[in-house]
Amino acid sequence: MPRTKIEEQPTYEFSCTVTLQPRDINYGGHLGNDSVVSLIGTARASMLHALGLSEGNLGDGQTGYIMGDLSVNFKAEGFLFDELRVDTHVGEMSRTGFRIFHRIRKDETLIALAETGMVAFNYVTRRIVPVPNELIQALSRHKTNL
Numbered sequence: 001m002p003r004t005k006i007e008e009q010p011t012y013e014f015s016c017t018v019t020l021q022p023r024d025i026n027y028g029g030h031l032g033n034d035s036v037v038s039l040i041g042t043a044r045a046s047m048l049h050a051l052g053l054s055e056g057n058l059g060d061g062q063t064g065y066i067m068g069d070l071s072v073n074f075k076a077e078g079f080l081f082d083e084l085r086v087d088t089h090v091g092e093m094s095r096t097g098f099r100i101f102h103r104i105r106k107d108e109t110l111i112a113l114a115e116t117g118m119v120a121f122n123y124v125t126r127r128i129v130p131v132p133n134e135l136i137q138a139l140s141r142h143k144t145n146l
Contacts, residue, residue, distance in 0.1 A: 006073045006113040009101045012087030013143055016046040020082045031078030031111065037070065040102045040114050043086035047100075051138040059134020062124065068097065068117040075110045082106050090139055096120050096128050 018039055026032030048054055056064040078084060085105050092099040102114040120131045 004071045004073070006071055006101070006115050008103060008110075008113060009089045009091065012089045012101070012103060013139075014043070014047040014050060014088040016043050016086050016088075018042060018084050018086060020078055020080055020084065022080065024078075025080050029079070031082075033072065033074075036072055036074075036104070036112055036114065039084070039086055039104060040088075040100075040116065043088045043102055044100060044116075047088045047090070051135075051142060053135060053138060056123070058120065058132045059138060060132040062122055063120050063129055063132050064123055065097075065118045066121045068119045070114070070116050072112055072114045074112050076106075076112075078104075078106060078111050084111060093131065093136065095130050098131060 020031060020035075024031055024035035024038075026035075045055060048058075053059050058064060083106070087103040087105070089101045090098055091101060097117060097119040100116045100118060102112075102116075104111040104114070120129050121127070122129045
């Protein structure tokens with residue numbers, strides 16, 4: 001079966017630091033795949049917070065998002081109490097969604113690359129909706145200020 005290959009992005013505009021806890025370590029003694037999903041969720045929430053937004057409000061007061069897909073490429077192990085940096089880049093905007101790319105590193109060691117497809121979603125109407133202009137503008141302002 002062919003393997004999904006995720007490429008590192010040329011730039012990552014956001015980053016957060018996390019320390020691996022006992023809950024993040026699996027029976028093999030290293031970072032568990034389920035914990036990677038939590039780590040990138042933390043990074044995503046941190047990114048939105050930096051933009052003055054949240055997962056349930058992408059700027060218009062009514063639009064959040066749902067995850068349409070997720071891919072992870074593991075490159076190295078992470079261990080208990082490792083301090084990891086999760087870098088984040090938002091790209092590939094479409095009318096109703098966007099992709100978020102993550103790079104997880106310990107110092108210069110690449111631990112994993114992850115990519116998620118996010119779909120703009122109105123939780124009141126339970127419908128897919130266009131990505132709010134407020135999110136697009138906040139991302140643009142942030143990139144300009146780097």
